[in-house]
Amino acid sequence: MTKKETYHRYHIATKPAPEIEKWPPRFNVTVGRVGLAKNLIKEIFHFGLGERREVVLSRPCIYGVFSGPVGGFAPRPQECVGCLRCTTEYPDYVKVEPNPARQQLGDSYFTFNHVNTISVESLDGSIPVKGAGYRGKFGGEGWDGMWTDMSEIVRPTRDGIHGRESISTIADIGYSPAFLQFDTNGQVLGETPNSLSIPLPMLFDLSAPAFKNNIFIKGAAKAAAEVGTLIILPVDVIKRLGLTGEHIVPLLKKGDESKLDSLVDFRLVTLSEWDAQLYAAIRQTLPDALVSLQINAVSDELTEIVEAGIHVFQWVSSFHGRDPQGSFILDSIRKLHTFFVEAGIREEVTLLGSGGMIAAEHIPKALLVGLDAVALDTPLVVAVQGKFDGECESREMSRFTFPQKLTADWAAQRIINLAAAWRDQLLEISGAMGIRETRRLRGEMGRAMFMADLEAAAFEGIDGYGD
Numbered sequence: 420m421t422k423k424e425t426y427h428r429y430h431i432a433t434k435p436a437p438e439i440e441k442w443p444p445r446f447n448v449t450v451g452r453v454g455l456a457k458n459l460i461k462e463i464f465h466f467g468l469g470e471r472r473e474v475v476l477s478r479p480c481i482y483g484v485f486s487g488p489v490g491g492f493a494p495r496p497q498e499c500v501g502c503l504r505c506t507t508e509y510p511d512y513v514k515v516e517p518n519p520a521r522q523q524l525g526d527s528y529f530t531f532n533h534v535n536t537i538s539v540e541s542l543d544g545s546i547p548v549k550g551a552g553y554r555g556k557f558g559g560e561g562w563d564g565m566w567t568d569m570s571e572i573v574r575p576t577r578d579g580i581h582g583r584e585s586i587s588t589i590a591d592i593g594y595s596p597a598f599l600q601f602d603t604n605g606q607v608l609g610e611t612p613n614s615l616s617i618p619l620p621m622l623f624d625l626s627a628p629a630f631k632n633n634i635f636i637k638g639a640a641k642a643a644a645e646v647g648t649l650i651i652l653p654v655d656v657i658k659r660l661g662l663t664g665e666h667i668v669p670l671l672k673k674g675d676e677s678k679l680d681s682l683v684d685f686r687l688v689t690l691s692e693w694d695a696q697l698y699a700a701i702r703q704t705l706p707d708a709l710v711s712l713q714i715n716a717v718s719d720e721l722t723e724i725v726e727a728g729i730h731v732f733q734w735v736s737s738f739h740g741r742d743p744q745g746s747f748i749l750d751s752i753r754k755l756h757t758f759f760v761e762a763g764i765r766e767e768v769t770l771l772g773s774g775g776m777i778a779a780e781h782i783p784k785a786l787l788v789g790l791d792a793v794a795l796d797t798p799l800v801v802a803v804q805g806k807f808d809g810e811c812e813s814r815e816m817s818r819f820t821f822p823q824k825l826t827a828d829w830a831a832q833r834i835i836n837l838a839a840a841w842r843d844q845l846l847e848i849s850g851a852m853g854i855r856e857t858r859r860l861r862g863e864m865g866r867a868m869f870m871a872d873l874e875a876a877a878f879e880g881i882d883g884y885g886d
């Protein structure tokens with residue numbers, strides 16, 4: 420077997436990438452000194468300061484919050500993970516509360532809880548464990564109104580995350596005709612399949628005007644190349660930064676025909692709006708490239724555009740997941756997917772989506788309701804410790820501030836870590852649902868449950884329901 424033919428199991432190489440800017444700790448930890456002193460004396464008396472010294476000094480926190488040079492008398496809140504063990508064991512003198520300064524991170528949609536999660540994931544690619552002690556709601560608005568069904572009795576792929584059985588996360592982008600036609604000589608007539616595969620159903624989408632930081636963009640592009648995915652960028656940004664490679668997807672807008680000459684080796688090109696003239700020019704300059712179209716509305720015109728040759732569509736919502744009509748992206752994807760199913764051409768198109776998908780769990784949910792792959796935007800900003808300047812919903816007007824010490828290499832590693840953590844969570848949920856490959860998640864509504872439907876089935880007709 421030649422080297423080229425050797426099988427490589429896909430793996431994302433994570434590496435610790437500690438924060439380069441000090442963020443406020445997640446929790447404020449206060450301790451009553453008298454209570455702590457009394458407890459220390461009691462424990463020293465009980466355990467002594469010999470072999471069991473460590474036990475005494477690790478209390479009341481095994482994470483080292485009270486293990487600084489002067490012990491608990493000067494707590495180190497940055498070490499606190501919020502497990503609440505201390506407040507449970509020593510409620511009289513320890514108090515742990517969310518830090519209001521930390522709660523300022525993100526905005527009303529990208530809440531500080533999402534920011535906290537991503538800051539752990541991008542640190543080293545690990546998955547934050549929040550199950551024990553979770554006191555929040557199990558349902559709500561938007562993505563929280565959808566649950567995934569993991570109640571399958573047979574789970575052949577369980578533990579795929581640990582490598583016992585492989586779960587494929589490959590996503591295909593492109594076009595497969597419903598059937599092939601051949602002439603009498605056995606030559607294929609008409610359109611032939613044309614697609615590319617990426618090893619995980621995640622692309623990066625920094626095509627919005629709001630993304631302006633060059634170092635951030637370079638870091639994201641490097642990360643895209645390393646994990647083997649694609650990054651969508653405006654053609655002017657690609658030229659300005661001198662970016663090249665098959666992982667780059669140029670975004671072209673009406674009137675950009677003159678910029679086509681400089682584009683070579685691109686596997687996918689994106690149009691910001693439908694323009695027959697520009698599409699014809701692309702076909703001439705890049706005959707083998709796939710072309711996708713950004714959309715934010717569903718209409719019968721889409722079938723005409725498919726007939727014209729476009730087979731990849733990218734649904735683009737605001738950063739809060741809203742389309743111009745006000746629909747949330749979850750509903751928009753369902754509508755788009757259903758449109759193509761009813762038109763009988765769902766298998767002939769690829770659906771991508773961006774905007775409002777900001778947590779690992781949103782990826783499988785978006786696939787279940789109909790996407791083939793998700794294009795990430797604002798999570799990449801948070802991964803590199805970017806801060807939101809007020810509400811960041813608009814793709815044009817939002818403003819982000821990045822750390823002063825930002826470097827492309829560090830940004831790339833943080834984004835690689837995030838991609839690894841989200842892929843691991845995708846593997847975990849796929850295993851729990853008994854699904855062996857991500858491609859089979861697409862539109863698999865049998866695994867989706869909606870809170871509103873379940874509540875209606877359980878409570879409709881009962882006095883007070885729906886008031």
Ligand code: SF4
Nearest residue numbers: 480499500502503505
């Ligand atoms: S909440 Fe947990 S991590 Fe935080 S100080 Fe208490 S014991 Fe330590």
